[in-house]
Each structure stands twice: as C-alpha cells, then as structure tokens.
Amino acid sequence: MKLEKTTNIPSLPGRSYDDACGAAHALDLIGERWALLVMRELMLGPLRFGALRAALPGISANVLTQRLEGLEGIGAIVRRRLPPPGTAQVYALTPWGYEAEPIMQSLGRWGARSPLHDPMLPLSPVSLMLSFRTMFDPARAEDFEARIGLRLSGEDYMVRIGRGRVEAAREAIENADVVFTGTAPAVAGAVYGGVPLTALEADGALEVDGYRTIANRFITLFPLPPKIDVTSAAAAPGTS
Amino acid sequence: MKLEKTTNIPSLPGRSYDDACGAAHALDLIGERWALLVMRELMLGPLRFGALRAALPGISANVLTQRLEGLEGIGAIVRRRLPPPGTAQVYALTPWGYEAEPIMQSLGRWGARSPLHDPMLPLSPVSLMLSFRTMFDPARAEDFEARIGLRLSGEDYMVRIGRGRVEAAREAIENADVVFTGTAPAVAGAVYGGVPLTALEADGALEVDGYRTIANRFITLFPLPPKIDVTSAAAAPGTS
C-alpha cells in the first residue's frame, strides 16, 4: 500500500485520537510537546521568535518553528509583521488562542499539588505573571489596593490589585506603589517560597523599592494549593 | 541484561520541561500521549485493563501498560485487586487524580470551539457523561428536575438534574423518568448534533422510554460553545 491518508487535517499531528470528545480534540490540536508552553509565553502579548526561544530554554529552533507553524495552522496564533522597516516579525495569539488560559490555570493548580513539583526550577516572567492570575485569593486582598511594578530581566510588568481582583500585564511601570527589580524566580521565592524579602535583598537577588508594607502584603495574596497527602495515594494493598 | 534500571523517579518521562511553572510540571506528569484520556475514562470509577482498551480504540496494550505505570508512579491512579477469587484487577483514580477533571473540562470547552472539531467521531460513554458535567447550563434547567437513565453499550449510567445542578455517574438505572438505550454517539447526536429523537429512533440508533417531554427538554440543557469566527484577526498589541 502506498501512502494512505496520514492526516485529514492540514498541518497537524499525523496521528489523531479519532475521538469526538472535545478534550481529545484539544489534545490533537495542542497536545504536542511544547505547544501549550509556547502559547503560555504569548499570553501577555506578541513575542518574537528569539524572545520565545529565550523564554523556553530547552526548546530547539526547529521544534519551535514546527510548533509555530502548527499553532498558526489551527488558528491559535497569527504571524504579524511589525510596521517599521526592519524584518521584525512577531507571533500573537488569536482571541481563541487567548481563551486557552483556563487550560493552563487548571493544569497549574493540579500540577502545583504534586509532591514532585519543584518550585526552584527556572521560571519565565510570563509564567510568574500568569501564576498571579491563577493563584490570586480575593479573600486575602480584602480592602487592599496596590499597583506593583516588576522589572524582570529587563522587561517591565505591572500587577494591579483592587476590588478583589487582580490584573497582570506586560507594560511600562507607572505609578507603582512598589517596584521589584530582579528575576522571576527571585520574586517567586518571596511569593511562593516564603523567602523573606529582606533575605532576597541581602542576597542581591531582588531589589524592593517603594512601600514596604504593601510589598509584604502583596506577597501573601497568592496561596499555593496544599500538596497532596501521599498516604492517601498508597492506600492499596499488595503492589510493592 | 539484568534489571537495574530503577530510575530514582519512577516512570516519569525521560525529558522534563525543567520549568517551575505548575502547568509545565503537570505536562511533565500527564502530558504524554494518551495519559489524560486514560484518566478521563477512569473519571466515573475504576475500570479493568480491557475496559480501558475498549474505551480507547487506538491505544495499544503496551502503551496502555506504560501509561498506567506512569500514572501510578506519580500517584494519580492506584491498582486494586478485586475481592473475589478471580485475578480481576482494576485501576482507580486517587483523590488527586479525580481533581484533574477541570483540566479535561477546560480542554473540552476550548476544543469544542475549534472549527476542525468533528462531533461525528466515536465517543466513549464516559466522555459523554463528562460532557454533561462540562456543558450543563443551569439557566436552561431552571425549575427542571429529572432522572435520566442511559444504557450505553450495555453499561448503565444515570444523569440527575435538579436545583440547577447536574450529576452524572455510572450506576444502576433507578427511578428514571426517561431511559435512553443505544450508543454514546447516538445520544450525542441528539444532545449536541440537534438530531431529533424521532429520527434516531427511526434509525434504530436509539430507544427512548419514558416521558417524552422530559427527554426533549433534557437534550436542550447542554449548549455547545459557539465555533470560533475564522475571520477574526489578531489580538492585543504589545511590544517586546
């Protein structure tokens, strides 16, 4: 036999689950390795090829190219040329692509409960900002308003807290009550690792400018879900 | 060769994203092909190896074995031996495993909006039942109570609607207002495909016993999200 149809769908994995379940179809579309992480990095706005590579250490150029082609093929991202003369090109999520954020949030909440989760691993600035949206606890932000600026690896981000809601964006820091300058893992150490700001400052890992009390309140607003109880998982008899 | 390959971390994918992001870690755990679909099939209770194979046409025995080992290794499922003499063995989700349902729901909602989604593909009974939980619209079930029995490929399931909530379980049909007898795709045709019950009955694809009006109301309670607009261009600005 020659080449019988490998893909009924253009530009996508030759193998499909062949399942009408919406989740199975979503996995057909974005279940390949790196696909969802590429989308994650675009969640705060368009990025260039090189910026994606830098944010995803471990992905190789050819795989990134393939994923971008695939995501473009399904309509999750679009390729745009920037106005000025330069050959600058950026990749941007489509509106439907942005709607994938709940997928990342449910994955993040579930994955954070794993005992194997290692928060000391590298973390991209975008991941940190998205984690604020995911882990924000409105109850802890009662009667609290703040504008937090973050300068992470040279890029500027803003987190706005108010009326029990949180907003996180990549944009110029303006009228911030506090500005953190450092790396995403350093901020994560304060917010999720319980590392005191003073310790991070002493290490030179983080610079905290502005209202100290606001900074200290801010880092308490994002409680991690409790780790799973390992004893409940091994409740079965027999199997060594 | 002897058997001394015991990886320190049991049966995890050799390659990791090396990313502190919770979503990335979740993908390390259950991002392999078939893993999430295996969990999906266990969402309504434990199943045997053969039942999983039957529900996931396309998976091969060795891959299913690998996935079950992997999911057991991370604590998402447990292997249980059944009481009677037989060598019967079942695979069951742990409490943490059950918590993965929001992942499937967000994937399902997103995937259902894809223009490439083909609802005519095969569908497992469990997928159908989970889709009821995912797509249920409380507003449409206002002042509606019903007990729907489904006999799908010989297995019995119940859907209970009441007080704006839905429950779906694999259990004996009892006191049902309506009983559907047929296959999951046939029921999906009525609920999601807009196929009239009379047409399905005429085809012999579905048998509907009980209160007709309740059956006809029931199949309107699960609206699919609208397909994406292909003409919609790109999204938000933002520079790098």
Next chain:
DNA sequence: CGGCATCCGGGAAGATACTG
C-alpha cells in the same frame, strides 16, 4: 483472557551546524 515483556519500523523530538 488479562497483563506485561520484547522486538521492530516510522516518526517526532533534541542538538548542532548552517544560511539569508
């Protein structure tokens, strides 16, 4: 029959080097 090991072919992922 259920569960698991082994072997093999095809193809995707990963690393490196190269080009416009």
Next chain:
DNA sequence: CAGTATCTTCCCGGATGCCG
C-alpha cells in the same frame, strides 16, 4: 536575528509471545 538542514535519539504504535 530568524529560521533551515541534517543527524541522532527516543517515543509511539503494532505484532508477537510468555505467563497467570
């Protein structure tokens, strides 16, 4: 800087066979 080309490695999927 933005990809492309090439090569290697490994996973997926199918078939077969062993053992309870």
